[in-house]
Every structure is written in structure tokens, then in C-alpha cells.
Amino acid sequence: MAAPVALIQGASRGLGLQFCRHILAHRPAALLVATCRDPEAAAGLRGLADGHPPGRLTVLRLDVSREEDVRACADRVTESFGRLDLLVNCAAVLHPSGRGETSLRDVTAQGVLSTLTTNAVGPLLVAKHLAPLLLRGGGAFGRQPAEESQRHSGVIVNISAKVGSIGDNSLGGWYSYRMSKAALNMATRNLSIELSRRRPKVLCVSLHPGTVDTDLSRPYHRNVPTDKLFAAELAVNQMMSIVDALDGERTGKAFNWDGTELPW
Template identity: 65%
Template sequence: MAAVALIQGASRGLGLQFCKHILATKAQVTVVATCRHPEAAPHLRELSAQHPGTVTVLKVDVTREQDIRDAAETVKSTFGKLDLLINCSAMLHPSGKGETSLRDVSAQAVLATLSTNAVGPLVMARYFSPLLVKGSGGFGRQPQDQCQQHSGILVNMTARVGSIGDNGLGGWYSYRMSKAALNMTTKNLSIELGRGRPKIVCVSLHPGTVNTELSKPYHKNVPKDKLFSAQYSVQCLMNIIDSLSIEETGKAFAWDGSELSW
């Protein structure tokens, strides 16, 4: 049976590139691509037209639980399983720029950022983990020991600024808080979803600073060799995903494979 990968937040940037990369490099794979407004996602529609029967586009706003529940029911009835879930949707701040001081903080903005970046992926896990349990191990590395083999893989896209141990500059309250919360979500999920058999691998991945709309306001401060294309970042991240086993569950890794401190 073909492997099934769901990319949440697939209309542009990293999410769209994950779809393209998986379709180009994996044989017998089906991609489920979700975004808030499929009708306003021309690149995703084009990709779907290029791969008829292989790409399924679903409407999912991660701040709306009903959208997530409906999408999970569709994937269940259509495919019956899920091998890979990548949560890509993220916002820096409703204004598009991170807070530089307490004067910039508002409760509404913090809650909006947390809702998209941390709560959304948690609710995705709540509805899609039963399908990941039924995954056939189409992604990652399977050890010989059957007790250590995994079914599906759940990936949350984090950021280095979400590391408490690595925070030496401060600022960006909403974004830092949301990614720190997301890291805790990943750790919690790895414990609960690693208890049974088969087990689900849960990791946080940091893509580096990628040339996307989210990071655009800060490109001038990034050295050229540290501003990655989406293609390069996804290639690095997929190399990590393809090497994952249950031994890596509950950890956070940067694009270069180095482990990040919490």
C-alpha cells in the first residue's frame, strides 16, 4: 500500500516544498496537502493538477477544531492510515514582526500566535494520531528489533528561538513562547504515543532561516550563507526524517542534524 503523507500548511513556503519533494523522491506515495484557503492557493492547485490521484487538497484552518476533525475523517475514510504528518503552519506575530520589548506585547497577539503555532499542532495530533498508529512505517528507519519499530512519524516545525536554553537575546515574546510550547507538546506526545505498539515517532525540527514570507522582515540581518532556500531546507529536513527511528522520538533537531537544547 502506498505511503500517505499529510502536510499541514501546504499552500506556500516549506509546506509546499515538502509536498513537491516527497512527490519527486518517494515512490508509491500519496500526499494530503492542507491549507486555510485552497481556493486561494494557486501553486497547490497546480501541483494537484500535475499529480492527479496522488495529491489530495483539504481545507484546514488549525485554529478551527472542526476543520481538523473533518479532515481526519476524510483521511480515515479515504486512506485508513497516515505514515507522516508534518505541521508547518506558523505565524511570527499578527503584525508580521516580533515584539522587541514589553511595550509591544498585547494579550490578543500572544493568544493568536499561540493558537496557530502551538495549539493547532496539538489538536492535529489529537485527531490524526489514531491514523498514525495504523501507518506502515513508510518513512524513517526501521530497526531489526520489532519491539522498537514504529508506525507513523509526527513532525512539528519548531525554531531555535523557541529554545529556553539557547535564549540569550530576549524579545519576540509571542513567537518564542509559542515555539517553546510546541516543543513541550512534542515531548509530551512522544511519551504518550511511544507507550504502545506500534509506536509513533514525534520530533521537532528547526529548518534554519528560510527565504519565506514569515522571515522576510529580517532577511537584511541574515548572512547570505545562512538564508536558505525552501528547497535546500526541505532536503536537509527530509534527510533527517528518513533517518528517524524510535530512538530519536521526543527530541528537537536543527536542519543540519544537530540536536537542539530545550
């Protein structure tokens, strides 16, 4: 049987880098593709690659705001592997300024558009160009049912956020980030419908990692209780547990890090 292939988009730091570490450590047969905007500056990825046999970890340049980059990445993966079992879209930005808007007067068109491009449009384009490869996957991630008609070939994981839930929003603020994650959740839902029409299907899920100790959330750590601020390793372990249990009943939904379903 061919080795499983996973691709982590936005892998140079934070959750993306930890997803790479997790798969390399816990999936010894898997081959890994890690993408980021500037591989030359990705010291963490270079260190991971140096610590594993040649070919185990492939690092590719990918700026999700440039569709030509996405297309070129898909071409490279097609040429080198011919299929894909898991795609995790991690790259995200809180806001170009580094802080979410606290009120309407802080909103700018540039800020909203830039955040939407990275957090929602980019992952959708990555899914567009990699979906043909996921449809050729071997179903190595997730839980396969006994019924042949319900089996899946690949899994798409979009790293979302609880603040993207419209039903859960009682505080307001953070216009760009909330809107981008709500849009990403809609993309997940749409993808799950379209890619479930194929046999075998591709499963799609949005996951909220909790508040993780990364550069994105660091400006707000003082407002987070210590027991609610997670290390990246813990967050990824929890999310991969959800991925390992994913099946056709759960596709197209959003889940908290602890496996509870998030309202749209």
C-alpha cells in the same frame, strides 16, 4: 503493500509547499494530502495537483484554529486512506502584526493568544485527531530497527524554531513567537511519550529549518548573512534527511536542520 500516505499541514506556500514538492518527487509510491485554510487561493497546490495523476495529491481545507476543521479533515483522511505514515505540521505565524515584539511594551494579549493558537495549539489538535491514523501506518518514513518491539508505525514532524529553545535564548524579544515554539516543543515531547507506549509506536520530532527565504522571515532578511539564508528546497531536503534517519532513540527531541540536537 499499501502506498504510504503523508499529510502536510500548512501546505499552500513556503516550507509546506516545498515538503509537498519533495515527497511527490522523491517518494513516487506515496500518496499526499495537503491542507491549507483556503484551497481556492492556493495556486501552487493547484498547479502541483494538475501535474500529477488524479488521487496522487489531495487538497483539503483546514484552519488549525478551528477544531471542527481538524476533526473534519481527519474524517476525510480516514474515509479515503484509513491510515497515515507521516504528518508534518508547518503552518506558523510570526505575529499577527507581521513582526515579533522587540520589547515588553509591544506585548498584547491578543498577539500572544493568536500566535500560540496557530503555532502550538493547532498542531497539537491536528496530532490529537490524526494520531489514530498514524498508529495504523506502515512505518514507511524513518528508519526501522531490526527489533520488532522497537518498530514504529508513523512519524509526526513539528516545524519549530531555534528561538523556541529556552537554553539557547540569550537575546530575548519575540515573546509570542518564542513562547509558541517552546510550547510546540513541549507538545512534541509529550506526544513522543504517550505515543511511544503503543506498539508499534509513533515517532515525534521538532525540527528547526534554519532561516528560510519565506514570507514569515522576509522582514528580517537584511540581518541574516547570505550563507545562512536558505532556500526552501535546501531546508526541506535537510529536514527530510533527518526524518529518513529517525528512530526510537531520537523521538521526542528537537534538531537543527543539520541534524545537531537543540537544547530545550
